Amino acid sequence: MDWTTILRFVRGPFFKVALLVFIGGMMYRLIRVLLLGWSRDRVPSRGSKAGGVVKTYVKGLLVLPFIPWVKRTFTPNALTYIAGGLFHLSLFAVVIFGTPHMLVWKSLLGFGWPTLPFPLTDGLAAVGIIALIVLMINRLTHPVLRLLTKGPLWLNWAFTFLPFVTGYMMTNHLVFRYEVIYSLHMITVNVLLIWIPFSRISHFLFYFFSRTFHGAQAGKRAVNP
């Protein structure tokens, strides 16, 4: 089998299956949690729950290291904050505003949007790769993270790292022939998509639950979230 055939398979049927597993798996995760039952909060509020929710989302996006209370946790965890923040920035910029990725979205959704120039997304991708390496070293050395990190968390790391590296190598024409590295990129992306519903990478969905609760709880008590 030649690489062109492999490429056709991995970006065609395999990608579709991976996408379906991802969507189906996440739906299952979501529904399972929703069906576990929710009790109504009968406690009278002192403040506005909705106000607290709005505040917590705004605040969650603007983590400013010079605020003294953030500094207290920021200073001993600068790597987690900076590398973690840069990784997420890189991820969103590349996956949403990288031209090739936008075209994939367009083929799926039927509409597209303006993208960032290649040198910028390329640079951000490199930042993402470096951030992931820094985060891995941090996880290997920080005593708390060592206690918390078990096998599957390393798979999360590996399955996230590989699409970044293969994508970077593809767009910069490094080492492999185009069809080869494109195939490898698609394989790693598909593996990641299939893996997400089984892993903690799914936090992007449950983030909205925990943040909303956090804001509502603070708003109810009339304190800053």
Next chain:
Amino acid sequence: MNAQSAIDTYVKEIGGWVASQLEACTRCGLCADACHFYQVTGNPEYAPVWKVELLRKAYQQRFTPAGRLKAAVGLDKPITDEALRKWSTIVYEACTLCNKCALVCPMGIQLGPLIHDVRAGMAAAGVVPADLAAAAAKQKDIGSPLGVTDKAWAERIEWIGDEWEVKVPVDLTGADTLVVFSSIETMKFPDNIAAVAKIMDKAGEKWTVSSAGREVVNFGFFEGDEALTKLFLARVFDAAKALGVKRIMISECGHAYDAFRWTAANIMDVPRGVEVTHIIRMMYDFWKAGRIRLKKGAYDDVPITFHDSCKIQRRGGHIKEPRALLEWLAPKAFKEMSPNKEQALCCGGGGGVISIREADGLRFAAFGQKVDQMKAIGAEAVTMVCSNCRLQFVEGVAHFNFGVKVRGLTEMVAGALE
């Protein structure tokens, strides 16, 4: 001990709320540095996320397909008696349920309430520190965790009335406000009860204490034992109903305020139309409404700071009231510690920790950070609205031989009445 009853409790507690919080965790470990016990020891097992490990385990093994599979093939061991014993020391001795970690968590996970749920499993399995269990038993049988009997309590209240020449109405039907004190106040800070009596009298408030609902502290809530929590809450709620009061005023006790104000309505039937409020709010309202007048600058003599109690400020929301009062009572001398308000550092004695002898070393170590905070601003006095914090401060400054005066804000307000 019975690990199965802990597991059953966890399974019962896990609804969408708990599950979505557990699912959101990315194991980033940032919560560790929010915890005063981790800050002073560097022990990774004190990371708040590690404290909820057993609840997470129970959730995965029971509710997630991957967890069930792993448990079935023996990759993941069930919760053992040994694990319960180990985590019991972590969640009772090294956690004050201050919930600062929730503010640091990038996902906003409510770690405090989750750790409370972990404690509930411990309570069901009977793995509660002996001192805490003994206090809860005393509260159940005698009516007070310090073992103050009905007779001793009545005598004490009478003595306070005589000693400070104040009226403390007992079981007065038709009163508007039922004031519930803690045994710490009755036995260790009687000046606080006298202060409340003076303020109530001056404001012309129709108030009473109740001999049936005389204890505000809830050791069931500390333990995480829901049945006991409800029993102790019901004693006060029943008294409120019998006396026909309009509101229950929680005196200087943080955990009790959490139990009455934010928890009771979600776990039991609470009397309709009876408001639950805190002494700091009532004093503030009296003052704002002109029902009491306070001498401006009455405490401007030495630099004074305010300690935010986790359950009254961060988790209770009464942040502006003490500050407004202090800016009036000590406009020049009042200084803020850093961090403060919602982000304040816990005193290290809350959540029942102060009553567990084995935790003494830890709670004093945590208090060391409060000493540093006070030193940094040159405070010579500190005030607060929680008698549990106050006890921790009194013992803490003695432990560190640090010459700062510890005062209750209520007692200060009473002293400044005009």
